[in-house]
């Protein structure tokens with residue numbers, strides 16, 4: 001087998017920054033708390049937990065605030081932001097903030113803030129359960145709503161002075177469909193494409209890479225929407241694609257001796273996980 005790691009596969013700048021900031025504070029021996037997963041990669045999160053990161057599920061958020069001494073730790077704001085309510089409570093309790101909000105998400109937050117101040121209605125194309133969308137929605141002061149499918153866009157009416165923007169990680173096909181439907185319904189709709197360009201470029205890269213390999217392994221967290229999107233994109237050009245979290249999920253029956261095997265990963269997949277899979281495949285049987 002010829003095994004190649006895609007040269008352009010790497011974590012996105014927002015994730016790299018969040019991990020670097022978190023490691024830096026943990027290495028100083030400080031306590032760091034986050035609500036839910038820092039990134040959608042279970043094994044990388046476990047590595048950070050071994051360094052001391054403490055993760056609290058969202059339903060135990062109040063417990064976190066009451067149990068910990070505000071002077072003793074940092075509250076970690078995740079790459080895709082937190083709701084205004086959470087930020088206010090953490091601030092009121094006196095916790096220090098470790099803000100790892102990705103600047104691209106920060107840009108969307110600023111756009112929403114400015115438009116809400118100007119009295120605009122806000123429509124966000126995305127997944128209403130995603131932390132970024134929840135965070136943006138809380139900034140709209142009741143002037144916002146989320147559209148998650150073309151059907152939802154078809155079924156709703158929209159006011160004048162409406163801004164449509166995208167969850168940064170939304171499937172570009174959904175954003176384009178929602179844009180198409182809404183622009184026909186409401187002339188003068190203001191549209192801002194806030195999708196993450198890093199992910200956009202990765203779609204093109206992986207399509208090319210996937211078409212050059214006999215078989216492709218996409219490494220990443222099961223919860224990662226980005227890995228799912230990369231998987232679907234490769235599937236369009238190469239049916240022999242598998243999405244796994246690590247080597248333990250590999251079935252050697254997938255391969256033939258003379259296969260070219262391509263390894264790639266999502267926006268939250270660190271390089272060590274790609275190297276690990278390559279090493280596993282190259283080991284003597």
Ligand code: SF4
Nearest residue numbers: 012014102104168196
């Ligand atoms: S996917 Fe894009 S928007 Fe999200 S954290 Fe990474 S760089 Fe930022």
